[in-house]
Amino acid sequence: MNSYILDNSLLEEFKQALSDHDDFLINTYSNYNGKNLWSLICSAKDWLSVSVNGLPYIDLTHAHDDFRSLNVLQLIMTYDIVLQSIEQLQILIRENSIRIGEGEGYHYDIQTLIELFTAPQEFPERERQEADQYLNSLHLLVHELYDALQSMTFSENAVTQGHLLHSRSPKFKGLNYDLEKVFEYLNNPYFRADRVDYHLRRLISEGLLPSYVSRQTDKLDLHLLLLARLTVNEKNISIFLLP
Secondary structure, eight states, X not given: OOSOOOOOHHHHHHHHHHHHTHHHHHHHHTTBTTBOHHHHHHHHHHHHHHHHHHGGGOOSOOSSHHHHHHHHHHHHHHHHHHHHHHHXXXXXXXXXXXXXXXXXXXXXXXXXXXXXXXXXXXXXXXHHHHHHHHHHHHHHHHHHHHHHHHTTOOSGGGOSOGGGTSOOOGGGGGGHHHHHHHHHHHHOTTSOGGGSHHHHHXXXXXXXXXXXXXXXXXXXXXXXXXXXXXHHHHHHXXXXXXX
């Protein structure tokens, strides 16, 4: 086996989600505006499975130069298959946006979830464990969004786990302005980055961000770290307030 290994956990979650909701997906996408998008989903799933599971077995140490050259080509093609499969799924997302409306419904929440699950997590093990616990808790929100989309229900009452992306804890009232500016830095590409330094330091001093965080921190990682800490603090407050 070679060292080029892709984590298959997200693939397994994707396959399980398809299995859990296959009736809805088949009925909705087998004939969507005259297009069979269900076959596109199945094709993406199958090729992702072939690529992720087969990638480690491409022999890059073969004694024969020509064999090695062909195997390197196979490695490149495998990565290309993964990218093409993801592009197919992005096409489905665009079609879904057309159906619901660009930026409508739960567009922001879904996009944020995608970004959080694909954050590189280039931070120490302690914070990685916090992030993993937070990401696991997001499955509650994912299931709620699935149910809301299936029933075409778009309201705040349809999603009870929204606080996982939008903290409502009163503990952070004195930091609302700082949080607002950091989230603006994360979501607004036109926000002047040098203006966020002060607010990052404020959140670090209050324990809502690790001490090593700065503007050089990957934005997806920063978003994940901040939401994980906000959720943990909010949960602790809820436990404290229980009678």
